[in-house]
C-alpha cells in the first residue's frame with residue numbers, strides 16, 4: 001500500500017490517541033495532513049480526480065455518466081446507502097461503466113454532531129447497504145468531511161481509506177451558485193486536484209443545480225485535456241489495489 005494510502009487510512013490516529021478517545025473528538029490535524037498529502041500527490045502527478053457524493057441520483061447520475069463516457073474519463077462515486085434501494089440499476093451502470101465506488105455512510109450522519117456509536121453505526125450500515133457493489137474496505141468519504149478519532153479508528157479497522165477533497169465545487173452551497181469556471185480555474189492553478197461534486201437528485205433548485213454539476217464536469221474535462229492533467233480515480237491516486245470484484 002502506498003504511503004499516501006496509509007496516511008489516508010491512519011490519518012495520524014496514533015498521535016491523537018493521547019488526547020483521549022471520546023464523543024466528538026475532532027481529528028483536525030489528521031485531516032489537514034491527509035488533505036496536504038492529496039494536494040501534493042495531485043500536483044506531483046498532475047492528477048484530476050472527479051468525485052461525486054450523495055448519489056445515486058436516478059436522474060442526475062446517468063447524465064454525469066454520459067459526460068464521463070464521452071471523455072473516456074473514470075470517476076469515483078461515494079454513495080449513500082439510503083439512496084441505493086430503487087436505484088440499483090443506476091449503481092450497476094456506474095460500475096459497468098468502469099467507475100470506482102466508495103461509501104459515504106447510509107444516512108449522512110455528521111460525525112462531529114452525533115455520538116461516536118451513532119456515527120460508527122452509520123458507517124457500518126452504509127457498507128452493509130452497498131455490499132452488493134463495494135467491499136468492506138472500499139474508499140470512504142466522510143459526510144461534510146467530518147471525522148473524529150472514533151470514526152477514524154473504525155475506518156482504520158476496516159482498512160478503508162478516508163478520502164477528503166482539495167477543491168470544493170460548492171454545488172451544494174446555500175444561495176446563489178458560484179461561476180462554474182472558478183472550479184476549473186482552481187484546479188488549473190493547483191496543477192490538479194480532487195474535486196468534490198454531488199450527483200444526487202435535489203429536492204429544490206433541481207434543474208439549476210444539476211445543470212451546474214454538469215457544466216462544472218464539462219469544464220473540468222476540458223481543462224484536463226488542455227492542461228495535460230491525468231484523470232484518475234481516488235484509488236488510482238492513492239495507489240490502492242484494483243477491486244477484485
Ligand SMILES: [Zn+2]
Nearest residue numbers: 053054143144
Ligand atoms: Zn455528502
